Amino acid sequence: MLGALDDTICAIATPPGEGGIGILRISGPRALEVASCVVRLRSGKSLYDLPTHRLTLADLCAHSKNALAEKRDAPASNFIDEALVVVMNAPHSFTGEDVVEIQCHGGPVILDQLCRGLLSAGARLAAPGEFTQRAFLNGRLDLAQAEAVLDTIRAKTERSLTLAQSQRRGELSRHVEEIRSKLVVALAHIEAALDFAEEDIAFVRQDELMRLLDVTLDKLRQLVRSGRDGRIWREGAVVAILGRPNVGKSSLMNALLRSDRAIVTAIPGTTRDLLEELLSIDGIPVRLLDTAGIRMTDDPVEVEGIRRSRLAWADADLALILLDGSQPLSESDGALLSQPESAHALLVVNKCDLPRQLSREGLDRSHPGHGNILEISATMGIGLEELRLAVRSRLMPGSLESDEGVLVTNLRHANAFERALQGVDQARQSVDAGRAGELVAMDLRIAADALGEITGIITTDEILERIFAEFCIGK
Numbered sequence: 001m002l003g004a005l006d007d008t009i010c011a012i013a014t015p016p017g018e019g020g021i022g023i024l025r026i027s028g029p030r031a032l033e034v035a036s037c038v039v040r041l042r043s044g045k046s047l048y049d050l051p052t053h054r055l056t057l058a059d060l061c062a063h064s065k066n067a068l069a070e071k072r073d074a075p076a077s078n079f080i081d082e083a084l085v086v087v088m089n090a091p092h093s094f095t096g097e098d099v100v101e102i103q104c105h106g107g108p109v110i111l112d113q114l115c116r117g118l119l120s121a122g123a124r125l126a127a128p129g130e131f132t133q134r135a136f137l138n139g140r141l142d143l144a145q146a147e148a149v150l151d152t153i154r155a156k157t158e159r160s161l162t163l164a165q166s167q168r169r170g171e172l173s174r175h176v177e178e179i180r181s182k183l184v185v186a187l188a189h190i191e192a193a194l195d196f197a198e199e200d201i202a203f204v205r206q207d208e209l210m211r212l213l214d215v216t217l218d219k220l221r222q223l224v225r226s227g228r229d230g231r232i233w234r235e236g237a238v239v240a241i242l243g244r245p246n247v248g249k250s251s252l253m254n255a256l257l258r259s260d261r262a263i264v265t266a267i268p269g270t271t272r273d274l275l276e277e278l279l280s281i282d283g284i285p286v287r288l289l290d291t292a293g294i295r296m297t298d299d300p301v302e303v304e305g306i307r308r309s310r311l312a313w314a315d316a317d318l319a320l321i322l323l324d325g326s327q328p329l330s331e332s333d334g335a336l337l338s339q340p341e342s343a344h345a346l347l348v349v350n351k352c353d354l355p356r357q358l359s360r361e362g363l364d365r366s367h368p369g370h371g372n373i374l375e376i377s378a379t380m381g382i383g384l385e386e387l388r389l390a391v392r393s394r395l396m397p398g399s400l401e402s403d404e405g406v407l408v409t410n411l412r413h414a415n416a417f418e419r420a421l422q423g424v425d426q427a428r429q430s431v432d433a434g435r436a437g438e439l440v441a442m443d444l445r446i447a448a449d450a451l452g453e454i455t456g457i458i459t460t461d462e463i464l465e466r467i468f469a470e471f472c473i474g475k
């Protein structure tokens, strides 16, 4: 259930654990009243007298009903901590409600005691994302902007952050609204024509309508296309390094990370578990997996490692199959290359600094159809730039942004854009085939509603609950 807006909510807004500063957030109609139960301003004034958006020094005490009445210089028996307190009066706050934020020392006991004080003063513990949900319900943000708050917090590369910030500022929403409002105007004309069918008044010219639908289709197609990469921008692409033992998988991981993350030895079978690290390849967040070398073995630990390598392959967005150029192709290499999945893998020949034993022609002959084969030396750092480029273009072929520079990074939005595209496409076909106006109107309505779902003009409690449940408490 969505919380009622007449409650006053509170939460610890900083992450759990110890920190230099911990922040408590209170929002709702009784925010000042609740906060007054634990905050005693050093100036002796009441919270109600504070100017909005100004930090003020205060003592914090365990909840007492008459905290306000207590004398400023009386020894505070129930003293908890010193703090800076800020009041943000409605509607000029993140949630649009009265908000009080308390910045104290970031110790779990302090924060916990204060939180309990606020609860006994009448606040309710906020649900995950409830502050942002209130910002949405009070019209401070639309739904796409509210979702971007979460993307901003979770961004894994600078590029993902830039995208999230642009969505949070409302660029995607403006774009959506522009398309939607044109559809709604067209819809109004078509419906008016239906209402006054007998009067023979032309409300919309067929060629104008076709032109509008064509332009809209183009825009929607671009957005849908950009949405295919959306998951990667948000969560990162999984790239698994595979190959038989000792080909240099861990060395490649370290070279790409520019650190000694994985253990490298000359002993085959060094890596026995999956190692995962996040890196940015040209701004694309990549979750790089180093795996156990795949070969026939009886060692139970290695067998388990190999099983995990295979699972990682199945889940990966891209696999790099690594071969050792200083050795002839082995049976284990052949077994990997014969897997049907290997057709989508990138073939990388390592150790190109050593005398060559593996010929590209031989490889093409025995295992054709692998496309471009890259040559690198993980330890000497040769060919890594080409490898990065190849990974990037495999993960995201084609151009990234639509004409207006908007990029769809959210699955829910991508889905809505797809339904909008289908609706407009259907409508266009109906106009083209001279079908009844009712049919055109119905499809345009579907498209306009799908777009409305993105910004939240059209929404249900169920959608809202699902979206805000993903947030952390205090956001």
Ligand SMILES: Nc1nc2c(ncn2[C@@H]2O[C@H](COP(=O)(O)OP(=O)(O)OP(=O)(O)O)[C@@H](O)[C@H]2O)c(=O)[nH]1
Pocket: 243, 244, 245, 246, 247, 248, 249, 250, 251, 252, 263, 264, 265, 266, 267, 268, 269, 270, 271, 272, 291, 292, 293, 294, 350, 351, 352, 353, 354, 376, 377, 378, 379, 380
């Ligand atoms: N000359 C040369 N040696 C390399 C290169 N890459 C890796 N090696 C060496 O190959 C050996 C194995 O490297 P690892 O990175 O541990 O290989 P791996 O594929 O992770 O091996 P497992 O974890 O056992 O499956 C080490 O001695 C590395 O120093 C390279 O590009 N050139």
Ligand SMILES: [Mg+2]
Pocket: 249, 250, 251, 262, 263, 270, 271, 290, 291
């Ligand atoms: Mg290894």
